[in-house]
Amino acid sequence: MDRMVALALVSQHDIAQRLGLNVTDLTCLGHVIGAGERHLSAGDLAQHANVTTGAITGVINRLERAGYVSRQPDPADRRRVRVVLDENAASRVYAVYGPHYQRLAALAADYTPQDRAVLADWFTRARQAMEESLQEIREPAQADPQP
Template identity: 40%
Template sequence: MDGRDFGRELSTAVVAFHEAVGARLGVTAVDQRALALIAGKGPLTAGELAKEINLTPGAVTGVADRLERAGLVRREPDPGDRRRVVITAIPGAFGRVFAGLSAAMDELSARYTPEEQQVIGDWVVRTIAVLKEQTRLLNGPPGRA
Protein backbone atom coordinates (compact mmCIF):
# COMPACT_ATOMS: atom_id res chain seq x y z
CA MET A 1 0.00 0.00 0.00
CA ASP A 2 1.34 3.39 -0.91
CA GLY A 3 0.40 5.74 1.92
CA ARG A 4 0.77 8.74 -0.33
CA ASP A 5 -1.86 7.93 -2.96
CA PHE A 6 -4.49 6.50 -0.65
CA GLY A 7 -3.94 9.25 1.86
CA ARG A 8 -4.38 12.00 -0.70
CA GLU A 9 -7.57 10.53 -2.14
CA LEU A 10 -9.02 9.73 1.29
CA SER A 11 -8.31 13.21 2.57
CA THR A 12 -9.83 14.79 -0.54
CA ALA A 13 -12.98 12.70 0.02
CA VAL A 14 -13.12 13.74 3.69
CA VAL A 15 -12.77 17.42 2.82
CA ALA A 16 -15.46 17.16 0.11
CA PHE A 17 -17.83 15.48 2.56
CA HIS A 18 -17.28 18.22 5.15
CA GLU A 19 -17.88 20.87 2.53
CA ALA A 20 -21.17 19.22 1.62
CA VAL A 21 -22.15 19.06 5.30
CA GLY A 22 -21.17 22.70 5.68
CA ALA A 23 -23.19 23.78 2.65
CA ARG A 24 -26.17 21.84 3.94
CA LEU A 25 -26.00 23.34 7.45
CA GLY A 26 -24.57 26.79 6.71
CA VAL A 27 -21.39 26.18 8.72
CA THR A 28 -17.73 26.22 7.71
CA ALA A 29 -15.10 23.50 8.09
CA VAL A 30 -13.67 25.37 11.09
CA ASP A 31 -17.15 25.51 12.66
CA GLN A 32 -17.43 21.75 12.24
CA ARG A 33 -14.06 21.21 13.86
CA ALA A 34 -15.14 23.46 16.74
CA LEU A 35 -18.32 21.43 17.10
CA ALA A 36 -16.34 18.18 17.22
CA LEU A 37 -14.23 19.69 20.03
CA ILE A 38 -17.29 20.93 21.95
CA ALA A 39 -19.00 17.56 21.59
CA GLY A 40 -15.84 15.65 22.51
CA LYS A 41 -14.52 17.70 25.42
CA GLY A 42 -17.85 18.68 26.95
CA PRO A 43 -19.19 22.22 27.34
CA LEU A 44 -16.44 24.80 26.76
CA THR A 45 -16.27 28.53 27.37
CA ALA A 46 -15.51 30.70 24.33
CA GLY A 47 -12.03 31.26 25.77
CA GLU A 48 -11.36 27.53 26.17
CA LEU A 49 -12.61 26.87 22.65
CA ALA A 50 -10.41 29.67 21.27
CA LYS A 51 -7.38 28.05 22.88
CA GLU A 52 -8.25 24.53 21.71
CA ILE A 53 -8.86 25.56 18.13
CA ASN A 54 -6.20 28.26 17.81
CA LEU A 55 -8.57 31.11 16.96
CA THR A 56 -8.91 34.64 18.31
CA PRO A 57 -11.82 35.28 20.72
CA GLY A 58 -13.50 37.38 18.04
CA ALA A 59 -13.32 34.56 15.50
CA VAL A 60 -14.72 32.13 18.08
CA THR A 61 -17.75 34.38 18.56
CA GLY A 62 -18.49 34.05 14.84
CA VAL A 63 -18.04 30.28 15.01
CA ALA A 64 -20.41 30.00 18.00
CA ASP A 65 -22.95 32.28 16.30
CA ARG A 66 -23.07 30.15 13.16
CA LEU A 67 -23.27 26.90 15.13
CA GLU A 68 -26.07 28.31 17.29
CA ARG A 69 -28.00 29.51 14.24
CA ALA A 70 -27.64 26.05 12.70
CA GLY A 71 -29.13 24.54 15.87
CA LEU A 72 -25.94 22.62 16.64
CA VAL A 73 -24.93 24.29 19.92
CA ARG A 74 -26.46 26.48 22.58
CA ARG A 75 -24.85 28.98 24.91
CA GLU A 76 -25.90 28.60 28.53
CA PRO A 77 -24.69 29.56 32.00
CA ASP A 78 -22.12 27.19 33.47
CA PRO A 79 -23.97 25.17 36.16
CA GLY A 80 -20.85 25.39 38.35
CA ASP A 81 -20.38 29.17 37.99
CA ARG A 82 -23.39 30.98 36.59
CA ARG A 83 -21.35 34.07 35.67
CA ARG A 84 -19.59 31.97 33.02
CA VAL A 85 -21.25 31.12 29.71
CA VAL A 86 -20.44 27.75 28.19
CA ILE A 87 -21.10 26.42 24.71
CA THR A 88 -22.81 23.01 24.67
CA ALA A 89 -23.33 20.72 21.71
CA ILE A 90 -26.98 19.87 21.09
CA PRO A 91 -27.09 16.07 21.03
CA GLY A 92 -28.48 14.61 17.88
CA ALA A 93 -28.54 17.73 15.72
CA PHE A 94 -25.16 17.10 14.09
CA GLY A 95 -25.54 13.36 14.38
CA ARG A 96 -28.57 13.42 12.10
CA VAL A 97 -26.46 14.76 9.24
CA PHE A 98 -23.80 12.13 9.93
CA ALA A 99 -26.30 9.31 10.44
CA GLY A 100 -26.04 8.09 6.86
CA LEU A 101 -22.25 8.11 7.01
CA SER A 102 -22.19 6.34 10.38
CA ALA A 103 -24.54 3.61 9.15
CA ALA A 104 -22.52 3.11 5.96
CA MET A 105 -19.25 2.99 7.91
CA ASP A 106 -20.67 0.45 10.39
CA GLU A 107 -21.84 -1.65 7.46
CA LEU A 108 -18.39 -1.42 5.90
CA SER A 109 -16.77 -2.37 9.20
CA ALA A 110 -18.93 -5.50 9.44
CA ARG A 111 -17.35 -6.82 6.22
CA TYR A 112 -14.11 -7.51 8.09
CA THR A 113 -13.16 -10.17 10.61
CA PRO A 114 -12.49 -9.04 14.20
CA GLU A 115 -8.74 -9.45 13.53
CA GLU A 116 -8.96 -7.33 10.38
CA GLN A 117 -11.01 -4.71 12.23
CA GLN A 118 -8.27 -4.56 14.82
CA VAL A 119 -5.62 -3.93 12.13
CA ILE A 120 -7.77 -1.22 10.53
CA GLY A 121 -8.50 0.41 13.90
CA ASP A 122 -4.81 0.36 14.77
CA TRP A 123 -3.94 2.01 11.45
CA VAL A 124 -6.62 4.67 11.90
CA VAL A 125 -5.44 5.52 15.43
CA ARG A 126 -1.83 5.80 14.26
CA THR A 127 -2.86 7.82 11.20
CA ILE A 128 -4.66 10.28 13.47
CA ALA A 129 -1.47 10.63 15.52
CA VAL A 130 0.58 11.21 12.34
CA LEU A 131 -1.88 13.85 11.12
CA LYS A 132 -1.83 15.65 14.48
CA GLU A 133 1.95 15.70 14.56
CA GLN A 134 2.20 16.95 10.98
CA THR A 135 -0.41 19.62 11.71
CA ARG A 136 1.61 20.70 14.74
CA LEU A 137 4.73 20.98 12.57
CA LEU A 138 2.88 23.03 9.93
CA ASN A 139 1.51 25.36 12.60
CA GLY A 140 5.00 25.76 14.07
CA PRO A 141 7.43 28.61 13.47
CA PRO A 142 7.46 29.81 9.82
CA GLY A 143 10.09 28.45 7.51
CA ARG A 144 10.02 24.91 8.88
CA ALA A 145 7.52 23.41 6.43
Protein backbone atom coordinates in the same frame (compact mmCIF):
# COMPACT_ATOMS: atom_id res chain seq x y z
CA MET B 1 -4.83 8.09 0.87
CA ASP B 2 -4.59 11.62 -0.53
CA ARG B 3 -7.77 11.04 -2.52
CA MET B 4 -9.59 9.91 0.63
CA VAL B 5 -8.42 13.00 2.53
CA ALA B 6 -9.47 15.24 -0.36
CA LEU B 7 -12.87 13.54 -0.51
CA ALA B 8 -13.27 14.01 3.25
CA LEU B 9 -12.54 17.73 2.88
CA VAL B 10 -15.09 18.13 0.10
CA SER B 11 -17.61 16.09 2.11
CA GLN B 12 -17.14 18.29 5.18
CA HIS B 13 -17.82 21.36 3.05
CA ASP B 14 -20.97 19.85 1.57
CA ILE B 15 -22.23 18.56 4.94
CA ALA B 16 -21.60 21.95 6.54
CA GLN B 17 -23.52 23.65 3.75
CA ARG B 18 -26.43 21.23 4.13
CA LEU B 19 -26.55 22.00 7.86
CA GLY B 20 -26.46 25.75 7.17
CA LEU B 21 -22.91 26.15 8.48
CA ASN B 22 -19.42 26.74 7.23
CA VAL B 23 -16.64 24.18 7.75
CA THR B 24 -15.15 25.97 10.78
CA ASP B 25 -18.56 26.12 12.45
CA LEU B 26 -19.16 22.43 11.68
CA THR B 27 -15.75 21.56 13.13
CA CYS B 28 -16.58 23.47 16.31
CA LEU B 29 -20.01 21.83 16.50
CA GLY B 30 -18.26 18.46 16.23
CA HIS B 31 -16.08 19.37 19.23
CA VAL B 32 -19.16 20.42 21.21
CA ILE B 33 -20.91 17.14 20.36
CA GLY B 34 -17.77 15.17 21.19
CA ALA B 35 -17.44 16.86 24.58
CA GLY B 36 -20.84 15.55 25.63
CA GLU B 37 -21.77 16.56 29.16
CA ARG B 38 -18.29 18.04 29.72
CA HIS B 39 -19.48 21.30 28.08
CA LEU B 40 -16.50 23.15 26.65
CA SER B 41 -15.80 26.73 27.57
CA ALA B 42 -15.57 29.19 24.71
CA GLY B 43 -11.80 29.32 25.26
CA ASP B 44 -11.50 25.53 25.20
CA LEU B 45 -13.49 25.41 21.97
CA ALA B 46 -11.23 28.06 20.43
CA GLN B 47 -8.19 26.00 21.38
CA HIS B 48 -9.64 22.75 20.01
CA ALA B 49 -10.54 24.44 16.71
CA ASN B 50 -7.29 26.41 16.54
CA VAL B 51 -9.05 29.76 16.19
CA THR B 52 -8.69 32.95 18.21
CA THR B 53 -11.00 33.74 21.09
CA GLY B 54 -12.30 36.64 19.01
CA ALA B 55 -13.14 34.34 16.12
CA ILE B 56 -14.82 31.80 18.39
CA THR B 57 -17.31 34.46 19.44
CA GLY B 58 -18.52 34.67 15.84
CA VAL B 59 -18.63 30.88 15.55
CA ILE B 60 -20.73 30.56 18.70
CA ASN B 61 -23.02 33.38 17.55
CA ARG B 62 -23.65 31.57 14.25
CA LEU B 63 -24.17 28.20 15.97
CA GLU B 64 -26.65 29.84 18.37
CA ARG B 65 -28.57 31.53 15.54
CA ALA B 66 -28.76 28.19 13.72
CA GLY B 67 -30.14 26.53 16.86
CA TYR B 68 -27.24 24.17 17.53
CA VAL B 69 -25.86 25.55 20.81
CA SER B 70 -26.49 27.98 23.62
CA ARG B 71 -24.23 29.81 26.03
CA GLN B 72 -24.50 29.04 29.72
CA PRO B 73 -22.51 30.53 32.58
CA ASP B 74 -19.90 28.17 34.01
CA PRO B 75 -21.07 27.25 37.53
CA ALA B 76 -17.45 27.11 38.74
CA ASP B 77 -16.57 30.54 37.31
CA ARG B 78 -19.43 32.85 36.33
CA ARG B 79 -17.06 34.92 34.18
CA ARG B 80 -16.66 31.96 31.82
CA VAL B 81 -19.19 30.75 29.30
CA ARG B 82 -19.87 27.11 28.50
CA VAL B 83 -21.09 26.09 25.07
CA VAL B 84 -24.00 23.68 25.47
CA LEU B 85 -25.49 21.57 22.71
CA ASP B 86 -29.16 22.13 21.96
CA GLU B 87 -31.18 19.02 22.71
CA ASN B 88 -32.19 18.57 19.04
CA ALA B 89 -28.84 19.50 17.50
CA ALA B 90 -27.20 16.08 17.58
CA SER B 91 -30.16 14.45 15.84
CA ARG B 92 -30.06 17.14 13.13
CA VAL B 93 -26.37 16.45 12.55
CA TYR B 94 -26.73 12.67 12.68
CA ALA B 95 -29.57 12.83 10.16
CA VAL B 96 -27.02 14.10 7.65
CA TYR B 97 -24.08 11.95 8.78
CA GLY B 98 -26.17 8.82 9.43
CA PRO B 99 -25.94 7.21 5.97
CA HIS B 100 -22.17 7.76 5.97
CA TYR B 101 -21.78 6.09 9.37
CA GLN B 102 -24.05 3.22 8.31
CA ARG B 103 -21.88 2.56 5.25
CA LEU B 104 -18.72 2.59 7.36
CA ALA B 105 -20.31 0.22 9.90
CA ALA B 106 -21.29 -2.17 7.09
CA LEU B 107 -17.75 -2.00 5.74
CA ALA B 108 -16.28 -2.69 9.20
CA ALA B 109 -18.55 -5.72 9.55
CA ASP B 110 -16.65 -7.35 6.66
CA TYR B 111 -13.52 -7.52 8.84
CA THR B 112 -12.64 -9.76 11.76
CA PRO B 113 -12.23 -8.25 15.22
CA GLN B 114 -8.46 -8.71 14.81
CA ASP B 115 -8.52 -6.88 11.47
CA ARG B 116 -10.50 -4.03 13.03
CA ALA B 117 -8.00 -3.84 15.88
CA VAL B 118 -5.15 -3.44 13.37
CA LEU B 119 -7.09 -0.79 11.45
CA ALA B 120 -7.93 1.07 14.67
CA ASP B 121 -4.28 0.98 15.68
CA TRP B 122 -3.21 2.29 12.27
CA PHE B 123 -5.72 5.16 12.34
CA THR B 124 -4.75 6.07 15.91
CA ARG B 125 -1.07 6.15 15.02
CA ALA B 126 -1.71 7.92 11.70
CA ARG B 127 -3.67 10.62 13.55
CA GLN B 128 -0.75 11.09 15.94
CA ALA B 129 1.65 11.38 13.01
CA MET B 130 -0.64 13.89 11.30
CA GLU B 131 -0.90 15.96 14.51
CA GLU B 132 2.90 16.01 14.79
CA SER B 133 3.21 17.09 11.17
CA LEU B 134 0.63 19.82 11.65
CA GLN B 135 2.46 21.06 14.74
CA GLU B 136 5.69 21.27 12.72
CA ILE B 137 3.91 23.18 9.96
CA ARG B 138 2.46 25.64 12.46
CA GLU B 139 5.80 26.31 14.14
CA PRO B 140 7.57 29.43 12.92
CA ALA B 141 9.85 28.52 10.05
CA GLN B 142 13.52 28.45 10.98
CA ALA B 143 15.58 30.72 8.81
CA ASP B 144 17.90 28.78 6.55
CA PRO B 145 21.54 29.69 7.09
CA GLN B 146 22.84 31.95 4.38
CA PRO B 147 25.82 30.59 2.39
